[in-house]
């Protein structure tokens with residue numbers, strides 16, 4: 001059975017990952033650097049999770065409202081970042097923000113054109129929708145990193161041996177050019193940027209323990225059973241290997 005985002009084990013493994021590895025924290029810092037925040041702005045954090053994007057934004061003296069539909073994630077987030085206001089869905093039309101931020105999540109909000117148009121409705125003219133996506137999800141390969149497994153392929157291939165995914169591919173994430181076009185059609189003038197960090201083999205291992213990431217391959221197992229399977233597959237992988245991970249980002253200004 002799929003575990004998804006709305007499960008206490010998901011929030012627990014997500015937080016364990018974030019405490020140990022900088023992937024989301026670093027990506028959020030790059031996102032915030034591209035968001036031109038200044039004290040007093042009203043910010044909507046879409047797909048707020050446990051509050052990692054929100055806390056990076058709050059350092060700039062802004063006022064943050066978080067949207068997080070998964071109750072388990074929202075509960076942990078509201079406990080970690082009580083300075084923000086927490087909602088389970090978009091606020092009513094007519095509430096206007098200066099920024100909509102979406103850290104590490106917009107590809108889960110398909111069809112993207114509808115999400116972009118919804119974001120536009122929440123923004124003042126001159127406000128911006130700022131989001132990021134791992135470039136790999138857009139069909140753009142990363143350059144190799146280092147070690148025996150410089151593309152970090154071993155762990156996923158070991159996990160796949162003897163297992164068939166339980167579901168086919170979902171809706172395709174638009175590529176970067178298509179996102180440019182969708183933004184223009186939704187009434188934005190956008191600037192595309194990118195940021196690149198290192199993903200290590202231990203970080204990949206701990207990331208794969210976040211249950212939604214194995215809902216298709218390891219469904220039927222509990223979160224802890226999945227973590228044990230990931231640990232077993234990790235044995236024999238090169239722990240020193242790492243790969244580059246490029247994130248594509250957009251700062252899209254509402255006309």
Ligand SMILES: C[S@@+](CC[C@H](N)C(=O)[O-])C[C@H]1O[C@@H](n2cnc3c(N)ncnc32)[C@H](O)[C@@H]1O
Pocket residue numbers: 005006024028046047048049050051052053067068069070073102103104105108109
């Ligand atoms: C990878 S987490 C990112 C959390 C946070 N922004 C961060 O950078 O740490 C993605 C979050 O998006 C949320 N999410 C998924 N689909 C969503 C939707 N349609 N609308 C809003 N949030 C959604 C999930 O529940 C999850 O908490």
